[in-house]
Amino acid sequence: MLDLTGKVAFVAGAGSLGEGWGNGRATAVLMARQGAKVFGVDINEQALIDTAAIMEREGHKNWAWQRCDLTSNDDVKAAIDACVEQFGRVDILVNVVGGSVPGDPVSLGVDAWDAQMDLNLKTAFLGCKHVLPIMLRQFEAEGKGGAIVNVSSIAHMSHQVGGRVHVAYAASKAGLMAFSRSTAIAYVKKGIRVNTVVVGMMDTPTVKTRITKQLGVSADELNANRNAAIPMGFMGDAWDIANAIVFLASDEAKYITATQLVVDGGVTAAR
Numbered sequence: 469m470l471d472l473t474g475k476v477a478f479v480a481g482a483g484s485l486g487e488g489w490g491n492g493r494a495t496a497v498l499m500a501r502q503g504a505k506v507f508g509v510d511i512n513e514q515a516l517i518d519t520a521a522i523m524e525r526e527g528h529k530n531w532a533w534q535r536c537d538l539t540s541n542d543d544v545k546a547a548i549d550a551c552v553e554q555f556g557r558v559d560i561l562v563n564v565v566g567g568s569v570p571g572d573p574v575s576l577g578v579d580a581w582d583a584q585m586d587l588n589l590k591t592a593f594l595g596c597k598h599v600l601p602i603m604l605r606q607f608e609a610e611g612k613g614g615a616i617v618n619v620s621s622i623a624h625m626s627h628q629v630g631g632r633v634h635v636a637y638a639a640s641k642a643g644l645m646a647f648s649r650s651t652a653i654a655y656v657k658k659g660i661r662v663n664t665v666v667v668g669m670m671d672t673p674t675v676k677t678r679i680t681k682q683l684g685v686s687a688d689e690l691n692a693n694r695n696a697a698i699p700m701g702f703m704g705d706a707w708d709i710a711n712a713i714v715f716l717a718s719d720e721a722k723y724i725t726a727t728q729l730v731v732d733g734g735v736t737a738a739r
């Protein structure tokens with residue numbers, strides 16, 4: 469089940485904002501555990517070095533990484549070229565890069581709006597721009613294209629816990645889902661599947677660092693608020709997201725494209 473042996477995965481955002489398991493780091497490590505050759509990129513070199521240490525500790529030899537700003541077309545092209553040079557192909561593209569800044573249309577600066585669109589939407593566009601031709605060539609040569617998984621957020625539907633307003637995050641993550649669906653249909657006859665994992669409130673390092681600062685609350689208070697807002701009663705973790713991504717990237721999901729897998733402990737259904 470979910471065997472990724474022989475597949476090459478390009479994981480964008482394979483570090484973590486802070487110590488521990490971010491969604492991208494868990495995804496990169498889980499893909500390696502499932503047998504994939506993994507090429508991880510992130511803007512944070514130290515975070516990649518930390519991921520590399522885990523790969524080393526677990527004995528995953530088929531792992532390579534490169535620092536890359538996913539909002540830069542040149543960086544993305546160079547990293548994907550490096551992946552192909554190293555491993556010969558790309559079967560899986562995962563884009564986990566993203567993050568939120570608070571603000572409504574009046575309080576949010578124009579530069580901050582543009583930066584949110586770049587971080588949450590352009591990153592996926594650039595990954596697809598450079599990976600799709602490779603997957604297309606693979607499909608034409610051997611009948612196997614590839615699988616792309618993007619990472620959105622339940623925040624595209626409403627405010628998160630605490631009534632935090634983040635219009636650019638909500639809009640960019642909603643756009644990401646439309647982008648994924650539309651790209652999926654554009655390539656539906658070419659052996660390439662494109663899906664989105666819609667993330668709920670997860671207990672990742674970013675929650676403890678960035679969001680506590682943005683809201684001006686303690687980590688305990690934030691955790692309590694988030695847990696209380698979830699029908700299951702507790703936050704998920706990075707492995708819940710990694711498992712969903714690995715499933716959508718695997719051959720077991722071969723008939724699934726242009727859809728969303730919501731991983732949120734029941735939050736959206738209960739609203």
Ligand SMILES: NC(=O)c1ccc[n+]([C@@H]2O[C@H](COP(=O)([O-])OP(=O)(O)OC[C@H]3O[C@@H](n4cnc5c(N)ncnc54)[C@H](O)[C@@H]3O)[C@@H](O)[C@H]2O)c1
Pocket residue numbers: 480481482483484485486489490491492509510511512515536537538539564565566567568587619620621622623667668669670671672673674675
């Ligand atoms: N944690 C949650 O509760 C939650 C909720 C909803 C959605 N998400 C989504 O899950 C994804 C990952 O979240 P996380 O909690 O693991 O956060 P995270 O901040 O740990 O992960 C994001 C990673 O992307 C990297 N990154 C940021 N900008 C980059 C750039 N320009 N180029 C390359 N890499 C860059 C960061 O260094 C980091 O390693 C994001 O897309 C986020 O929006 C998370």
